[in-house]
Amino acid sequence: MDVVIGQLFTGMSTGSILLLAALGLALTFGQMGVINMAHGEFIMAGCYTAYVVQQVVSATGASLLISLAVGFVVGGAMGVILEATLLRRLYHRPLDTLLVTFGVGLILQQLARDIFGAPAVNVVAPGWLSGGVEIFGAVVPKTRIFILLLAAACVAGLAAALKYLPAGRRIRAVVQNRDLAESSGISSRQTDRMTFFVGSGLAGVAGVALTLIGSTSPTIGQSYLVDAFLVVVAGGLGQLRGAVIAAFALGVLQSAVEYSTTASMAKVVAFVVIVGFLQLRPQGLFSVRARSLA
Amino acid sequence: MSGDTTSDVRRAAPGGRWRTMGGFAVAAVLLFAVAPTVLSDFRLGLLAKFLCFAIVAVGIGLAWGRGGMLTLGQGVFFGLGAYMMAMHLKLADAELYGGPGSVPDFMEIAGVRELPGWWAPFASPVFTIAAILLLPAAVAVVLGLAVFRRRVKGAYFAILSQALAAALAIYLVSRQELGGSNGLNRFRTFFGFTLNDPVNRTMLFFIASGTLLAVVAIVRQLMYSRYGELLVAVRDQEERVRFLGYDPATVKVVAYAVAAAFAGIAGALFVPIVGIISPADIGILPSISFLIGVAIGGRATLLGPVLGAIGVAWAESSFSEQFPSAWTYALGAMFVLIIGFLPRGLASVTAVRALRRRSGDGGRQSVPEQREVAV
């Protein structure tokens, strides 16, 4: 029993990491329909932001909190630049967007390699996040609890912003009916750019948080990217709650399979299950879309 | 715009026939006469490897350029073909050098003395070749029917096929009976011919060349047939095709299966030519890399993918040596510039010019515009 509950927590923790990595995609891919393969590199940029900030602010606690804010801006800025220079002209060619952003990802990876070197760099976690909390016999590291809370806060914040802020309203309006929004005086360009800023910013935040548990190296974004896309696809486009449920379901599934077999098997099973699931429900868990995604 | 595109295809067909035949002749002379005389054994082997990529590219050109399906998981089919061939070669070597009943050397080293049961059929060359020709296509048919029947959209299809490529690579790494991360290598013979012999390696080059010409011919027939028009129509206006009474899923599955079969064959040829197949050759990265050559050459053209694939592979092999970091930038930039700004590839630059000269109508040509392409 303890094992089951312990694994459940582990799964939730894995899920929250997936969620954090996928949340920005739920906006840019889920809401806008842009397949941004460089999202993983935005996450990586967040990781290195945390590293750079730590070189400046050596107090680990303060640097983590500052990094979260700076990471959001850095990720967001990269997203806006990408949107303004490339994606803007590719909105009618979603599949090509995928390949173009893959190229951007390659460039960013190499850039990181040239700036920071290929070996992983170390981001020191703050003291108050060291150690773990025992829950039903399983010790859950505080870093993971922090990530879980951060993911929850990001989801709640994002949902609230979409619901209550004027900007959020505009984002939803543009997603639901682009032409109508445009001819109602809403600038869909600005709105797209803002959506992209927030979505990419969330990738930056995810990157900062992920330095708490993983390595900071040029290829780190790659390891989250496919998972993140699958979460958004399985969750259904245009809905945050779909992504939330899909992330946690995938996390719990993966850690359960991993516990009984191997981590490799878990990964393979998770992928295959999602592919199978999408055969049954190609629209994902939930789907509300006005603009159909190619 | 679909109407325009289809009529362009029609228009191109009859006039282009002689030109295509001429192209074939030139290509055949280049491959069978010129290349072996001017290239060193090593360079010839390298070119043979590029030809394998070109075979994959021809299939991608059909499925992606003509059919609008972004096949991000060709590594799966390439890997299937390659591993099946590799298993056969390992078994044949074991039989030849270890005597009847021996297990392949890498298993021996790992302390395995019993051959896993499912390896056994691959001892037969006939079975292996049949499996290489049929299995990838069969997998593609099953996968394609499942996906396209459900009208899964293009982006989904791309992400799913990518996930499958990743899953297969991870799975293969964890299978020690398939060599794990090392993959399968150290092949000594190819259907009885010693691989170390330069003459036999040249023969492999010829086999690859012949295969490439054959797949190009097949795709040419498909492109200019009624089916080819239908495929382009499905790419541009899937709904309309449905209303006309055709099943778009079937149309797409055929192209997808053909592309899969080509990738499988290319994988099978890759093994004796390069001498190794490992999970590193079939994951997400190689799968996406297959696309860039196609995009550069011109995804909807017949020869564009071939030339693009060979060109990119050649450039990678020569430039990555001196400037590994610059090569990554260049590769990234190619994705960005070619696909972002020249979606019809380099072929379009010359094709547009040629058309302009001929018709003077502003040189509009078939545009494989991927707008909201539902796959």
Next chain:
Amino acid sequence: MAISETTVRDAIKLAVDEINADGGVLGKEIEIVAEDGASEPAVFAEKAEKLIRDDCVAAVFGGWTSASRKAMLPVFENHDALLYYPVQYEGLEASPNIFYSGATTNQQIIPALDYLAEEGVESLYLVGSDYVFPRTANAIITAYADAHGIEIKGEDYVPLGSTDFSTIVNKVRTEDADAVFNTLNGDSNVAFFREYTNVGLTADDMPVMSVSIAEEEVGGIGVENIEGQLTAWNYYQTLDSDQNTTFVGAFKDEYGDERVTSDAMEAAYTSVYVWKESVEAAESFDVADVQEAAGGVAVDAPEGTVTVDGENNHLVKTARIGEIRDDGLIHTVWESDGAIEPDPFLQTYSWADGLSVDDAEG
């Protein structure tokens, strides 16, 4: 992976420069032709063939993963050329065309096990990346454990590059073995040790013996997460010898003070000298002559004197267990009694009988 390959290249270049400054080999200056294997086995094979056939090099130095070596092996055998492979590996291989300057299993893994057994470890948990080296290493460890009454409490593999260790570390914690034997590769180590430290496991209550973490990796993991943990290698930067002081000094002079030296780099550096000595002993660059003369060639390397074992082309090397200290460096805490004869097929260990069938070509 490309990182480590780079450092190996740097070390080789250093050795070549030194030799050239000293008059070269047989009066000839060595010229380096560099190729990038792109961490991909098929590319390694291609580049190896290019070096041998187009560039006609005298010998090739490098390779990193087992896969890269396995991919190059047939190339070197078919073209009868020489490869100097500088990385510790899973053993079970010997080719007349490859000189192995890193440790084979009986110079790294078995001494590590001997050390743990000496320290009173009675149970082990095995964690590794899912590829050939960890799989083979763990098979050896299991056989050793069976013969020495050590219990294996668990054996887990993660896909290469995996960064989620919550499940595995929880299993490790619950199983409460006396020590963990870690064959994880690359960045996975970072995630593993963070998780390990964060669930409250320390080097005191459950030490981790790692065989793939060297000086270069410590920084990325963070000293605070790995302090006190153990490694098994033949060389550490902290070794106290004249040769090593010279080597470390020259390396830092060339590549910067912040750089560290590690086992693979030292082995790569040494391999160039091994080749030089062999060529000079043969008085020829010819492959067959070098192969003939190599047996018994000795080099005073930074790790101590190494000698080529002419039977299997491996080096006779000293095994050392090190502890990672807060300076980020690894300090020797145990050393084998003298240099160990390489035994890639573990033929001198009775408990290893079932592990492999000897390579057909021997």
Next chain:
Amino acid sequence: MLELDAVHTGYGRATVVHGASLRVPADGVAAVMGHNGAGKTTLLRAAVGLLKVSRGTVTFDGEEITGLRPNARVKRGLAYVPQGQQCFPQLTTLENLQVVVDGKRRGRELVAQSLDLFPALTGLLGRRAGLLSGGQRQQLAIARALLTEPRMLILDEPTEGIQPSVVAEIEQTILDLTRRGGLGVLLVEQHIGFALRACGRYYVLESGRITSEGDGGAAAEHAVREAMAI
């Protein structure tokens, strides 16, 4: 005043409208009539900027706006009520209104004003717009257009597909608006009687070309029916 001068437009390479010219006075109503598929909606979409004009110009109050994006035209006082009672279905009625006035100082006031004009919406503010009836959605659509404080309103078949009881209400609102002054209206309507009653000038569009035009009023009905060959 809105002027379309020899406008060519269409979808991709298919030109639908071939050189249509019309003029909507700043204070009056112009109606465009024609059969289904004549290109009326296409013409309007070009006027508001949702379609690219390949040849010809669009001028608004003396300024050429041919290349402007739709939202920029809205800022200059052009409002558009598209065909089909369009709304943002997942937003509530209130949000549908708010999203237009966000950032405006008088936003709250404007929303209140529009609810005065369409009191039927007052009770539906919290409901998702997608769940409203066609008539309610059309009222919402007009309300949303008016929130931008337009000087020129473009209406595409405002009464099509709406239950008759509401049609009268909407027609009345439109007539009221046109009589209020300070607002020009470009109306596309199938319902010829209403259109002519409302407009000062009519245009008949056939196969993308203006084939006839004249002054509005009930007397013109015969001429229009003739022109449209009904």
